[in-house]
Each structure stands twice: as structure tokens, then as C-alpha cells.
Amino acid sequence: MPMLGLGTWQNDDPSECTESVKTALEMGYRHIDTAQAYGNEEAVGEGIEQADVDREDVFLATKVWIDQLNHDDVVESTKESMEKLGVDYLDLLYIHWPSGDYDPEETLGAFDELVEEGLIERIGVSNFTPDHLEEAIETAENPIFANQVEMHPLLPQEELREFAEENDVELVAYSPLARGDVMDVDVLNDVAEKHDASAVQVSLAWLREKGVTAIPKATSEEHIRDNWESLAVDLDEEDVQAIDDIDETDRKVNPDFAPDAW
Numbered sequence: 725m726p727m728l729g730l731g732t733w734q735n736d737d738p739s740e741c742t743e744s745v746k747t748a749l750e751m752g753y754r755h756i757d758t759a760q761a762y763g764n765e766e767a768v769g770e771g772i773e774q775a776d777v778d779r780e781d782v783f784l785a786t787k788v789w790i791d792q793l794n795h796d797d798v799v800e801s802t803k804e805s806m807e808k809l810g811v812d813y814l815d816l817l818y819i820h821w822p823s824g825d826y827d828p829e830e831t832l833g834a835f836d837e838l839v840e841e842g843l844i845e846r847i848g849v850s851n852f853t854p855d856h857l858e859e860a861i862e863t864a865e866n867p868i869f870a871n872q873v874e875m876h877p878l879l880p881q882e883e884l885r886e887f888a889e890e891n892d893v894e895l896v897a898y899s900p901l902a903r904g905d906v907m908d909v910d911v912l913n914d915v916a917e918k919h920d921a922s923a924v925q926v927s928l929a930w931l932r933e934k935g936v937t938a939i940p941k942a943t944s945e946e947h948i949r950d951n952w953e954s955l956a957v958d959l960d961e962e963d964v965q966a967i968d969d970i971d972e973t974d975r976k977v978n979p980d981f982a983p984d985a986w
């Protein structure tokens with residue numbers, strides 16, 4: 725899984741969304757993140773189609789929404805997602821939240837079937853606590869490849885990161901820019917100045933140092949490029965420590981259907 729991907733939540737205007745995906749792929753991105761709930765799978769698929777990149781070279785992930793998590797809905801809605809995206813397989817399919825119709829045996833049983841049919845290559849979960857993750861690992865026949873959670877310098881997710889590492893599960897950071905707020909954090913701006921970079925780039929470089937994949941959402945070519953260029957920012961131990969020591973905490977995504985233990 726490429727460690728820097730493009731997020732697409734709230735990239736709602738279809739032509740703008742298509743253009744962002746196409747721009748990112750032609751710049752070198754090879755990982756695109758969408759979800760049934762974003763309502764933009766068709767626009768994302770169109771961007772993949774228009775880009776001068778082979779489908780096989782793109783790591784494409786989508787997510788099944790919480791009202792589609794019983795067996796038949798998982799299967800049907802995944803096929804619909806694939807049709808909208810214009811693809812005949814998905815690299816990664818996530819359970820968006822362990823909420824709503826989520827039932828470990830039934831939901832993961834359907835995900836296992838999709839793997840066996842060759843429609844999805846990997847099973848992912850999102851917004852899973854260590855307890856949810858442990859239960860999913862024990863329940864699914866196939867490995868749980870990744871847990872996608874909010875993570876950025878203001879929400880370092882130490883416990884989840886350690887648990888994922890111990891259990892061989894990739895961690896994917898959503899809202900890796902704290903939805904833009906990393907730009908206002910002094911420590912990040914200080915480290916950025918040292919590297920002739922931006923606070924956004926430093927946040928993405930810090931996630932990479934932690935072994936975590938990041939999927940910043942960006943719409944304009946300028947932002948898409950700025951984030952891509954974070955790959956050239958190399959933090960040293962002192963920088964990482966300074967960021968680890970930030971004592972401000974902020975969680976951006978906390979809907980009422982989030983797990984109690986959140």
C-alpha cells in the first residue's frame with residue numbers, strides 16, 4: 725500500500741473531484757481513498773479512468789457504510805461501489821465504522837466471501853478500537869490488513885499504533901492534517917522552518933516516520949503537490965521528539981455513532 729494517498733471526503737463537486745484524482749495520479753500518487761458515504765465514487769472512478777495511469781497500478785480503497793453491514797447489503801453495495809468506480813476489483817474494502825448494522829460474524833463473513841470471489845483483495849476496518857480490532861482478527865478468516873483512524877500530531881494514537889504493529893495490521897491516518905489545523909501549531913511551524921518546508925509537510929513526514937500511511941484530502945493542484953512534496957522532508961530524531969512532546973490534543977471526527985470507548 726503506497727504510504728501517501730489522496731483523501732476525497734467532501735470533495736463533492738463531481739468535476740472538481742475527478743480533476744483532483746486525475747491530477748494526483750498523474751503527479752505520482754498511487755493510492756486513492758473514497759467511501760460509499762462520500763457520494764463521489766463515480767467522480768473518483770472517472771478520475772482514475774481519465775488519468776494516464778493503469779488501473780492495476782492504483783491502490784483503490786472504498787468503505788461500506790454503517791447501514792449496509794448485514795451480509796446481503798455488504799455484497800450488493802460493494803458491487804454497486806465497484807460499478808460506480810468502474811473497476812472489477814478493489815484493493816481494499818473497509819468497514820467504515822463498527823456501528824449501525826455491524827455484526828462481526830455476519831459482516832466479516834460477507835467480507836471473507838468477497839475476498840474468496842476475487843472482488844476485493846484485502847479487508848480493512850476503520851474507527852476500530854483495539855478491542856474491536858482484536859475481535860475482528862479472531863472472527864475473519866482472512867487477515868485484517870488495515871485500520872483507518874484519525875491520526876495527526878494532535879492525536880498521536882500511541883495505543884492503537886502499538887496494537888496494530890503487534891498484530892501486523894497497517895495503520896492508515898485519516899484527517900492527517902487535523903483538517904488544516906496543523907498549520908496553526910507552533911512546534912510544527914518551527915520544525916518546518918528548519919527544513920524549509922510547511923507544517924502540513926512536517927505532519928505528513930512525522931506520520932511516515934511512525935510507519936503510518938497518510939491520506940490527506942486536497943482539492944487544488946497546489947495542495948496536492950504540496951502534500952506530495954512531503955515525501956522529500958526527512959525528519960531527524962530531535963524533530964520527531966519535539967512533535968511527540970506536543971501536549972495539545974484535538975479530535976476532529978467524533979460522530980454520535982462512534983464507539984463508546986473513543
Ligand code: NAP
Pocket residue numbers: 730731732733734757758820850851872873897898899900901902903904924939940941942943944946947948950951977
Ligand atoms: P485532512 O486531510 O486532514 O485535511 C483536509 C483539509 O486540508 C482540506 O480543507 C484541504 O483543503 C486542506 N489541505 C490539504 N492540503 C493542504 C495543504 N498542502 N496546505 C493547506 N491546506 C491543505 O482532512 P480529512 O479530509 O478529514 O481527512 C483526509 C481523508 O481521510 C478524507 O478525505 C477521507 O478520505 C479520509 N477520512 C476517513 C474517515 C473515516 O471515518 N474513515 C474520516 C475522515 C476522513 P482543499 O480541499 O481545499 O485542498
